[in-house]
Amino acid sequence: MKYETVIGLEVHVELATESKIFCSCSAHSFGADPNSHVCPACCGMPGMLPVVNRRVVDFGMKAGMMLNCDINRVTTFDKKSYYYPDLPGAYQTTQWFAPVAVNGRVDIETSAGKKSVRIKQIHMEEDAGKLVHDISEGTTHVDFNRTSVPLIEIVSQPDLSSAEEVEAYLVRLRTLLRYAKVAECEMAHGTMRCDVNLSVRPEGSDVLGVRTEMKNMNSIEAIKRAIEYETARHINAIENGTEVLVQETRRWDDAKGKSYAMRSKETAGDYRYFPDPNVMPVVIDDVWYETIKNSVPEFPEVKREKYIALGLTEYDAERISESIMLCECFEEASEACGNPKEVVNWITSDVMRILNAKQMTYEMLNLDNKAFGKLISLTLDGKISRANSKKILSAMFDDRAIEPEAYAEANNMLIGEQNDDLILGIVKKVVESDPKSVNDFKNGKEKALMALFGKCMKELKGNCDPQQLKVILLECING
Amino acid sequence: MISKDVVEKVAKLSRLHLEEEEIAQYADQLNQILDTMAGLQQIDTDGVAPLAHVLPIENVFREDEVGECFTQETVLANAPEQSNGMFQVPKIV
Amino acid sequence: MNKIVIDDMFLTTDMPTTAGSKMLEGYTSLFEAEVLTRLKAADYVIAGKTKVGEFGADLLGETCYFGAEYEGETLQYPAAAAVKSGDAKAAVVMDVNGAPRRGAAQNGLVSLKPTYGRVSRYGTIPVACSGETVGVIANNAADCRDVFTAMAGYDSKDGTSLPESMTEQGKAAVTKKNKVVVLSSMLKGTDEAVQGRIAAVTDQFTKNGIEVVVADADVVAYAGAAWNILMSAELCNNVSRYDGVKYGYRTKNYTNIDELYTNSRTEAFGEFLKSAILFGSETLSTENYKKVYDKALRVRRVIRDNMAALLADCDALLMPAASALAYSRTLVEGDKYLPYKENFFTAPASITGLPAVIAGGVQLVGNAFSEDLLLDLAELV
Incomplete structure (x- = not known):
């Protein structure tokens, strides 16, 4: 039976x-x-x-x-x-x-x-x-x-x-x-x-x-x-x-x-x-009833559909809508930086990586989401290097009060036009100290350029827009 | 009518031990109390809501704020038996 | 002299609080009753505690584990005795089942049981929470008024405390009618002495230009029966916390948790309390809840509405506080059910939360918030 x-x-x-x-x-x-x-x-x-x-x-x-x-x-x-x-x-x-x-x-x-x-x-x-x-x-x-x-x-x-x-x-x-x-x-x-x-x-x-x-x-x-x-x-x-x-x-x-x-x-x-x-x-x-009613969040399905309409993949939309903390992070950061697709990339890569490293659940996420959005903006605008933005994000996990731009400035991570001279000085020093790589590059070894680029970046502590550095480096080598 | 069985059951529920003669005695007492309220059933309460609170007060709240607790030592001050900061009782199976 | 005594139902941190029970022998509270804090702030000196019957629910303290108080062959309420003897200006009492009112009436003292919610119950031993109130016994209405004023008022620690705005509104709504109604249904079973007091007070009122009329309200006579159900059930629940685990009496005779509970409670509780526990538990059983407990709650509303209607055009309902002006030892020891019977007279005010004043050996039950008016009437007696 x-x-x-x-x-x-x-x-x-x-x-x-x-x-x-x-x-x-x-x-x-x-x-x-x-x-x-x-x-x-x-x-x-x-x-x-x-x-x-x-x-x-x-x-x-x-x-x-x-x-x-x-x-x-x-x-x-x-x-x-x-x-x-x-x-x-x-x-x-x-x-x-x-x-x-x-x-x-x-x-x-x-x-x-x-x-x-x-x-x-x-x-x-x-x-x-x-x-x-x-x-x-x-x-x-x-x-x-x-x-x-x-x-x-x-x-x-x-x-x-x-x-x-x-x-x-x-x-x-x-x-x-x-x-x-x-x-x-x-x-x-x-x-x-x-x-x-x-x-x-x-x-x-x-x-x-x-x-x-x-x-x-x-x-x-x-x-x-x-x-x-x-x-x-x-x-x-x-x-x-x-x-x-x-x-x-x-x-x-x-x-x-x-x-x-x-x-x-x-x-x-x-x-x-x-x-x-x-x-x-x-x-x-x-009055009380309506106050509570108005505080009831959208259901996960509603959020998922909304995110798909914003251009997120079904997979990403599903992942984000799994937790209200990720939803809020995504929504508030998107509003602050105006680029939802970029935000979701940061969440699914950097944010989740840090959470994982810290053995935190999604529910324990305690970022200042607006500041997170601003960090993304600053990075997209080339004001902070991608490498440094990761460091800043990590710091923001430990201290909600961190304001990314001020933090970048205080820690010499802000890329500004006034830095051209500084960059040029460092590039010159690197180029002069490594004539072999310069020659290799001139003889067609593309890899040699990357070695020089890496040395410069290290000297600059990553505090530089890669595009800008590349331009200055090429100018310097080619005279 | 409250029977001796009922008294026994209620005593057990109330964690009271009664000797045989006490059971009979309490059955008798309870029935006497019951007699005093026989008339209640005659009062027409159709459509009358129960009145659990005599004051017309509602929504008495405190805000969700943490106040001071008592110390472990104070809480245990009157404990008949204690161990490791806890009240002690025989093993619960 | 601002010396007062308090019933052994108020929690104190500098002396034990026993509620008249072996269960709490030597129990010292971790905090103090709100009324005591207020009275001390108003320069009252607490001279000591007066004995009560087990959990204050009996006739006049006769079930006290530490011994009943008799004056000759007459049962005496210890708090009333302390006031009468001049040991204290007033006694602050816990009115669970009418004992203080009976005690005051039988000693010719003045007593106030205020409107439910006007005096904080924070720090009082809980027994019948839906109707019990803190009260006062004194030699005269003025002293009653003073003590009441010192301890009344909103307390955020008591969820049933009346907010000041409601009290002010309620007091403003009380108007003097110069009329008192004698409830004939409440004279049932009273002796000649009590009837004599009713007649004397009636005369006194008439002489002072207050109209006294007689009315019948049969339903009020059921207050005692309904209160017995509610009080016993609440008592049963409130004393279930005394189980020998956290504080209080613990039996020496146990091998498991059930024996610890049962033997602690059986050895520490007295006969009267046990009957209230058994009866209260039974009224709440699945089979009885609807028929008994819920019925009593509905009857309570009928009684309240009935009394409110009677009080709409008079200042007070005049009724006895007890069937007699003295209880002899023979009577008390021979009838274990007296507390369930004598509350016939005190239950109307207990079950409705209405204020009551004792004066001249009789009881005046008034409209909510009419304490001042009732005490004014007491001054005429």
Whole structure:
């Protein structure tokens, strides 16, 4: 019999705010000492009251708009109760009755074709802390640095049917949320986490099979492996009766390539949600709604088509539109220098080379894009040599404040007409010091000219328009 | 009517241990409390929205600015047991 | 003399805050309640803390782990006793379930439970956050007013704090009607002494040219039932943080995390608190939420609208604060449900957030922001 897999995803994404959702502790504690980014509010002590970080709502709305959701104009926070040491209040403040965004859609494309994945809802909530297990001592240690870091949970409908589709969906989700600049979405950093709800049924059946939920996958590759393993386990159970499938939460062990049933919480499902009396309703009026709506960027496809119309190759347009940071770099630099094709060449060569050398992702690109455009202009105008422009660009990566023209001037890299005498002096010196090459050239050895040219350029520290140098050199040799 | 089973379930959910006689006693207590509110069901609330907050205030926010945290030492000042700057509990399986 | 005492529900950094519970025995907070900061700035001296029942939710402190206070055979609210004895000019109290109002009424003191949101709850032990307020007990209306003025006002650290503009607007909208309404439905179950106080205060008002009329509002009589649901549920949630992990009592008897939680809580919480936790948890269960909790929230709106309509053409609703002017030890020890029953009289103001003033052994519930007017009325009693 043929089977189909039915998959729904719950994706948690950390929002890229500066501070936590209900208190002003820093939301960035990666690598910090345990419990050093904590106040009485986010470690569950009595008496502190939650006050919502406005930007969390901005980001929640924007994420909803990116995923084609309806925005709930009145959205509220609720308390969800359960006991676990990483949850200091024994409740999580989340959204149960009126989440910020509902009824969305994410379009994906795989080898099986195009597909729309329906989004049930997006809700805003606080993250839990971290547990550190000390195996030798048999104890667990709790670090609350991560508690109350803002999250959105994106709940899809069970519209996915393969590991390939799940990958396409997650990549798309990541691209869109990064486009909106609301989240880092880096699974390796834990800023994007995914639980997989999966069941299997005979192809064509409209009855859902027993559903299991899998947690603890730390990469898209691990998610794909987990889905393939779990699908096989379900089919095997159905066909061969190897085990009885039960609705449960399972933990994926990527090293072993297996999923294991987690100890079932005897109380699962009864989270006793109720409206948080300390958090007033959030009411999104038209002005606020439109402000966020207007900040929603063009989608990647739109940018790609636009770039192709500007004369970029399909390949380049695709590459640039992969990341909003590259898009902005391309668009702003193009505007500054008026030559999009040249800009894309610089991005795909120099910028990507430097990023690669610095082991930076596209998202970490932090250039002053206008200044970058100006650097290109200066180079095209012959005011800075190509070799020096690379050096300047590299410096601009380290210091956003660098203004290329001023920097070139300060470092003697600016090519000016007043330099003709200087160049001539150096050329004369080189020509006099190497009569052999001069003779070789006069006897028809073109390569000898290049040797002389190279020597001159070295003396000039590259600070010279090559065309200009060539003219002066030829004039000098030929008298 | 709240049964002994319900009391047991709720106690477990609330991380409270009750002895056998306590279960019966609380079942009785809870039913007495319940009696005080039997009349509520008679109040017509059709078309009435729930009132979770009595004040007509909405949109209470703080700006996304980082303030001062407490030091690790202060946060752990009241901890019954700690280790390596963290709260310590028995091994979580 | 500006000496005041505070309920053991306000967080202090120089002495422990226990909320009357073994769970927080010896617990010293890392920060101070906003009201205390304000009172100190206004030159009030905090002379000490007064005992409360476990998490302040009981009748008059009888469930305090550190012992109830009896005057002879009569249960006494410690904060009221401190004011009455002259140890302090006033007591700053936490009104979770009406205890301070009952205490003031039974001692012939004046007490103010302000409009919800006028006094910051930052740094108070949270129990029933949707209705609990910081209040005052004093010998007279003037002292109540002074202390209230010193501690009221917007606080950005409390998300339910009223902005000054709203308070000013609200206060401006209060107009004097020279009329008080006695709610006959709220006299149910009161003893002769209480009825006598109602009659005496009525006379006093009439003599001062204030019209007193009797009205019936059956729905207000359901406030206690609805408040029991909301209060217990919120209490259950708020005390779930006390789990033996971060601070407070930790059992010695555990081998795993579930035993750590369960035994810490079982050993540290008292009987009354446990009943509130169990009941509150049950009202929020999947099966009960719609039928019980959500129903109580809807009834709350009906009650609020009903009271607002009654208050549209009068200054205050006159009602008792308790069924009796004293609770005997026999009564208190014999009926564990008294806190759930006696809040029949205090819940209308708790559940709606309306201000209430106790004077002459009775309670006056007024329009939002009418604290001044209510205290003016108290001066006539």
